Amino acid sequence: MTKTGAPLPPDELADRLTEVLGLAGLLYRRVLRKVEQTAPEQGLSVGVRAVLELLREEGPMTVPRMSGSQALSRQFVQRMVNDGAALGLVEQIANPAHRRSPLIGLTVAGRAAITAVTDREKAVLGRTGGELTEADMEACVRVLSGVLALFDGRGTETHGEREERAEGDGERNGPTGRGRTPSG
Known part of the structure; x- marks a missing residue:
């Protein structure tokens, strides 16, 4: 909206949204780097962290459903699930709706790990000026x-x-x- 509250004309809107996307990209890269630097305490890559966060928010789900909700390839999500399982952070759960596509859920250790990471992030974000x-x-x-x-x-x-x-x-x-x- 303009300072008068009227919607922006399409050309101005496109310019401002380009500015927003530029900032969002810069923010994403900085957050990604920071997570990669601080998450090793829990042994989490950004991808594993994303899986843990999704499972905490949505509950157990299949790899295909996770990949669809995050707009990521199934193969990538499966690798992140495998990494999380190797760390004892996620586990397979029988899926009554589909025998060949198990549900993936958080373990107690996985819930603790994602809680620790997000608590640390919230402490930093709370200092935003x-x-x-x-x-x-x-x-x-x-x-x-x-x-x-x-x-x-x-x-x-x-x-x-x-x-x-x-x-x-x-x-x-x-x-x-x-x-x-x-x-x-």
């Missing part, structure tokens, strides 16, 4: 969720169309699927 407000955070999540939706093929509808669809089908889970929309 700038006196950010809840409104700032909601705007950030809304923008990033909208860009993600665009690249997932869900972002071609207008804000008004999304609101109409949400009112019509009761959708209130938002792009995170965690029961909360980015704006509320």
